[in-house]
Amino acid sequence: MIKLVGVFKKFDAHTALNNLCLYVQSGEIYGLLGSNGAGKSTTLNLILGFLKADSGSIDIGNGSNNSSLKQDMIGYIPENVNLYPYLSGVENLDYFCKLSGFQYNKVELSDFLNECGLQTDAHHKLISTYSKGMRQKVGIAIAYAKKAKVYLLDEPASGLDPLSSNELSELLKKLAKNGAAILMASHDIFRVRETCDKIGILKNGNLVKEMNASQVSSEELEGIYLNFMKN
């Protein structure tokens, strides 16, 4: 689980996050919507430990304060998963797994990639030949192979074609079903509605609205979102 309580973050005079409280349970996908500069990336960076909150608490997993344990639990998938272009999908996965202390054989690595939806014939091709969607799958496989309990995704659907976008949704749902807590920052209202269990709207660092995805349709969500953005 991910638990943020009363988090404040300021950059000089600009308040990036104002008393943010957010809770993502295990098995849940939380979609964080917001315009540019709303504080989505800051939220992710705070959870990742790249930024330090001015006040408030951020708990990952079982609430342990051990930062390396926290790090072990987190899988991060950036907007553009730029892996090493001179390595194949399997080699990239192998390298990143080794960095987090996991040593898998080739079959196991291929299995991870298969589970994340990457076609078998692409496993040994250089990453430089991959599409954005394929690289994203490798990125998710990296987090999956690390046995991450928490997944943080920054604009994962941006630039993906509808099919890849849909595959991504299915994959995230599968991970959540296995008990992962997923926090996804996005602009894509439709994708968030389709993928997430819970949706939050962030505006100028304030979480202005939270709702269950099942309670709204895509059109309603768009209306709510635009309404908040305009006011």
Place this chain on the structure above:
Amino acid sequence: MKNIVINEWKGLFRNRLFLVLVCIFTIALLLTTYLGILQNNTQILAQKEAQEHIREQWDSMDPTNPHRAAHFGSYAFKPTNLLNSLDEGINAVTGNVLRLEGHTQNDVMFSEASQSLLISKFGKLKPSLLFQFIIPLFLIFLSFNSYIAERESGRLKLLLVQGASLKKIVFSKVFSIWIIGLLLLISTTFVQLIFNTYDLSFDAIFRLILFVCSYGCYYLTLITLTVLLSLIFKNATGALSLSIVIWVMWTVFLPKIIGNTVEKISPFPTRVEFQNAMDVDRSKGIDGHNPSGDRKKELEEKTLAKYQVNSVSELPVNFSGILMQADEEYGNDVWDKHFGSLYKQLQIQKRNYQLSGFFNPFASVQSLSMGTAGTDMFHHLDFLKQAENYRRFFIKKLNDEYAFGGSKTGDRSWKADTKFFQSVKDFSYTFPVFLSFLSKYILDILFLFIWSVCLLFWLKYSSEKTIFL
């Protein structure tokens, strides 16, 4: 850290441009080393032939007056050793042969500082030229973007999330590139070794090890500095520009500025001033060719008293020979006085130049490169000293033969036989053991060490403090 280093190498070795460049450098290094060895061997052979020819001429000399033979003279050859092909040092300027003659000492009107200026220009293609100018540039180009590429591509976040610390990442980058520099160094040294196994001694191995270590330290300094700048600047262009500016300062401008400053701080007398001062002191002595004056009289009286005779014609020895030797010895004293201070001046200039290693590690690596190759000023002075000692022995032997070999004063037609000339031993240069010279290079070793350690600590500190977002 091992995984990051291996991944770096995979990236480099799967890059065609890198492979082409490494191949070019390796071939260039191996070729220059091999050509240097061939050139050395040719020089050794030519020296040997010339030496044998001169000795043959000397040994087959017809009976002649020893003083005439002293003017006929001999030659001292500075032997070429296996390391000379790595760094030519000041040999290009000083040469390897000295003429040895009666009354005539060899001078060394050059300064190490000015030599260092000469060497810092692009001279003969020797491995040292590649080691000092080309490979460092290649290493800078490999280093400047290694950290920034990770950051700008967004992979750095992924690496950190996977548990690699920033410190581990930047140190892995430094070491992976450093090892490539070391491989180029070691391959060259290996070629030196396989072509010179007959000439291998503990001293040569020690020199080679120090040669590799010096450049190794310098490369580590340069790579660490470049990665550090990329960490600080967070911008590839800024890091590359500043690295190149620093490299150009180190290799082009500072050696010239320091060289000129060192010469200004402890200047040499001009050749005319120096020669005049020598002439003044020399005129106070005895002229063996034009015997007159008080000192000649004093020596004559002393000699007559020694042999208890009343005139030189009664002496059982040839007074002209004694006079020649006394003149020679006086000349030696004058030479020792003037050249002693000149040599001291040279050593001060060299030390001051070495001190510049405090802000220019290139000066230290250049000094150690020439030093370990045995081609710097210290080695040349050692050769000059040994050659001068031999010249004194050589002339004394001839003068003594003239004085005490059986001739009498005024017996100008007296000749020493061929057997005597054959008994005069040849000059043989003993190449100094590096350990005996080590103290002269302590400053260079110290500065290189301090530069690399300080920069590594600075990189450690920066990587722990850097907020990369």
